[in-house]
Amino acid sequence: MEDVREVLAIKNLSKHYGGTLAVDDISFSVAQNEIVGLLGPNGAGKTTTISMILAVLEPTCGEIGITGIDLARGRKAALKKANFSAVYAPLPGNLTVWQNLRVFGLIYGVPDLTQRIQEVVEEFDLESFRNTKCGLLSSGEQTRVSLAKAMLNKPELLLLDEPTASLDPATARDVRTQIRRVASGGRMGVLWTSHNMYEVEEVCDRVLFLSHGKILLEGDPRLLPAQHGKESLEELFVAVAREPLGLRVA
Amino acid sequence: MSFASTAAIVLRQFYLMRGSSARIVPLFAWVAIDIVLWGFMTRYLNSISSTRVNFVPSLLGAVLLWDFFGRVMFGVTMAFLEDVWSRNFLNMFASPVTIGDYVAGLVLSSMMTTCVGLLAMILIAGAVFGLSLFSYGIALLPFLLVLFLFGIAMGIVATAIVLRCGPAAEWFIWPLPAIISPFVSVFYPLSTLPHWMQWVARLLPPSYIFESLRAIVQGRDPWWAGLALSGLLAMGYILLAGFTFSEVFRFALRRGLIARYSAESVS
Numbered sequence: 001m002e003d004v005r006e007v008l009a010i011k012n013l014s015k016h017y018g019g020t021l022a023v024d025d026i027s028f029s030v031a032q033n034e035i036v037g038l039l040g041p042n043g044a045g046k047t048t049t050i051s052m053i054l055a056v057l058e059p060t061c062g063e064i065g066i067t068g069i070d071l072a073r074g075r076k077a078a079l080k081k082a083n084f085s086a087v088y089a090p091l092p093g094n095l096t097v098w099q100n101l102r103v104f105g106l107i108y109g110v111p112d113l114t115q116r117i118q119e120v121v122e123e124f125d126l127e128s129f130r131n132t133k134c135g136l137l138s139s140g141e142q143t144r145v146s147l148a149k150a151m152l153n154k155p156e157l158l159l160l161d162e163p164t165a166s167l168d169p170a171t172a173r174d175v176r177t178q179i180r181r182v183a184s185g186g187r188m189g190v191l192w193t194s195h196n197m198y199e200v201e202e203v204c205d206r207v208l209f210l211s212h213g214k215i216l217l218e219g220d221p222r223l224l225p226a227q228h229g230k231e232s233l234e235e236l237f238v239a240v241a242r243e244p245l246g247l248r249v250a
Numbered sequence: 251m252s253f254a255s256t257a258a259i260v261l262r263q264f265y266l267m268r269g270s271s272a273r274i275v276p277l278f279a280w281v282a283i284d285i286v287l288w289g290f291m292t293r294y295l296n297s298i299s300s301t302r303v304n305f306v307p308s309l310l311g312a313v314l315l316w317d318f319f320g321r322v323m324f325g326v327t328m329a330f331l332e333d334v335w336s337r338n339f340l341n342m343f344a345s346p347v348t349i350g351d352y353v354a355g356l357v358l359s360s361m362m363t364t365c366v367g368l369l370a371m372i373l374i375a376g377a378v379f380g381l382s383l384f385s386y387g388i389a390l391l392p393f394l395l396v397l398f399l400f401g402i403a404m405g406i407v408a409t410a411i412v413l414r415c416g417p418a419a420e421w422f423i424w425p426l427p428a429i430i431s432p433f434v435s436v437f438y439p440l441s442t443l444p445h446w447m448q449w450v451a452r453l454l455p456p457s458y459i460f461e462s463l464r465a466i467v468q469g470r471d472p473w474w475a476g477l478a479l480s481g482l483l484a485m486g487y488i489l490l491a492g493f494t495f496s497e498v499f500r501f502a503l504r505r506g507l508i509a510r511y512s513a514e515s516v517s
Binding site for chain 1: 252254255257258261262265266269270332333336337338340341342343344345346347348500503504505506508509
């Protein structure tokens with residue numbers, strides 16, 4: 001099917017809700033060691049796209065391949081190679097950090113689970129919270145737990161939906177650094193959504209601008225603004241959000 | 251099927267139980283209250299009855315078996331509702347867990363919690379009111395098996411209702427045993443019911459259990475043919491419930507309900 005270096009391959013993906021077109025025939029890929037930003041205004045179709053990649057939303061048409069495995073035919077095998085962290089999906093607050101990681105480690109079939117949990121706990125600086133219920137942690141700490149769960153199975157595809165949305169700038173920077181380090185060190189590719197353009201410029205190798213369910217622009221976040229006559233990525237984002245048809249190519 | 255994924259669902263439930271007395275006490279408190287209440291009721295009926303009928307094995311035994319059914323059913327739904335209450339739908343269903351793994355985990359969790367409730371009921375009913383389940387003889391095995399299977403089936407259907415209609419629909423499932431109980435003739439012979447209710451009763455496996463229980467108490471043989479039929483019916487309900495859950499899950503995937511419930515519960 002896809003080139004094995006592509007950890008995610010989306011082909012002609014669409015989602016209709018009745019008469020509403022949430023995602024409109026999009027195609028893109030994420031390669032190993034690549035961080036791709038999925039950007040766009042609210043309602044552009046980012047979370048719908050991520051939900052389809054996570055197999056919690058069935059596409060109307062199109063194909064999703066994760067590390068070469070067709071998600072529609074091999075859901076379990078494909079999802080074993082992926083993981084995610086999203087601000088709207090915290091881990092159960094009534095279990096401790098360790099308990100949550102053990103439960104999800106079993107679900108993802110992580111080998112040498114106890115040792116792996118210890119590794120991610122150290123990696124995300126959660127040692128002092130290992131026996132604390134997740135619901136008692138601050139937003140930043142909960143995000144780190146969610147990221148630790150997302151890294152448990154050493155995924156080849158990591159989906160991050162606004163991972164730093166609820167974090168203070170210092171913690172957000174630490175989280176970005178951690179993800180960047182992990183992403184550059186292995187076979188992992190990352191699909192990252194964010195509304196923080198500074199963050200996107202710092203972290204992403206490539207960005208995709210979604211508007212009304214379509215991919216409008218694609219390219220290097222450090223070069224794209226100039227190519228479209230804008231001063232900054234944020235200015236370009238605003239232009240995409242307000243007047244997507246008025247964009248000019250420099 | 252993945253044993254590890256199923257074990258994870260059971261382990262999650264074990265962690266929750268171990269860390270919360272508020273979850274452990276209800277496992278036996280309500281059934282214990284039921285047994286005590288009906289135990290004294292049967293004693294009173296025995297004292298005023300001129301027929302020398304012992305109401306303990308018929309009424310109290312019926313209460314115990316019906317509570318067993320309820321515990322099995324709610325064991326499944328409670329394990330599922332933990333994911334609803336903790337906003338865990340997305341984490342759970344975006345993982346490699348399959349529907350089979352997940353439902354198997356719910357069923358095993360229910361078996362774990364039901365054992366606690368059943369033990370409490372047997373101890374109280376035996377020690378305080380002299381009820382021995384062994385007085386039903388070998389028929390006790392099909393009694394428990396059929397009620398267990400039907401409880402699992404109803405539990406799976408109840409989870410499908412919540413998955414289809416949303417977290418607020420949990421209030422639809424609590425009264426389910428109370429709605430079923432008049433039809434399955436827990437406390438009175440099937441012939442007491444109006445004709446149309448008897449037809450409904452014949453489609454429900456517990457009806458055959460309670461008819462057999464009364465037959466044994468009256469010194470007759472259990473209704474073996476009825477018990478065999480109830481076993482087949484219960485298996486049919488399990489298959490139907492599994493199919494229903496699977497179809498509702500597919501519907502939820504098409505409509506984006508899983509992602510929506512997670513988003514809704516945050517706001």
